[in-house]
């Protein structure tokens with residue numbers, strides 16, 4: 552997904568900033584011409600949960616991630632410059648916060664649930680107990 556509209560102000564004009572992304576030199580660093588928000592030209596390289604599971608201090612701006620599991624490294628803010636600034640300062644300079652998120656739990660588990668499910672399915676006995684349903688609610 553290429554960035555077409557600024558998440559913060561809705562602006563549609565961007566200026567290219569110097570710099571690059573180590574792992575993907577094709578990404579450009581852009582700055583919103585209206586509000587100055589700096590971001591990357593694409594988010595395609597980021598899968599769901601990328602930052603939430605990284606133990607990296609993370610600021611989540613807006614409601615897009617509402618209802619999703621997240622770990623303690625994510626600070627949610629509204630579309631509010633002051634609130635975003637405070638959250639960024641906490642991420643960058645609050646040693647207590649930074650220490651608290653080291654080894655924060657990953658709410659999505661360890662990534663091997665498919666193997667666990669396959670093992671249970673391979674070992675479950677298929678008999679009348681499994682086939683007969685009983686509604687208990």
Ligand SMILES: [Zn+2]
Pocket residue numbers: 557558559560561562583584585586587588
């Ligand atoms: Zn903007």
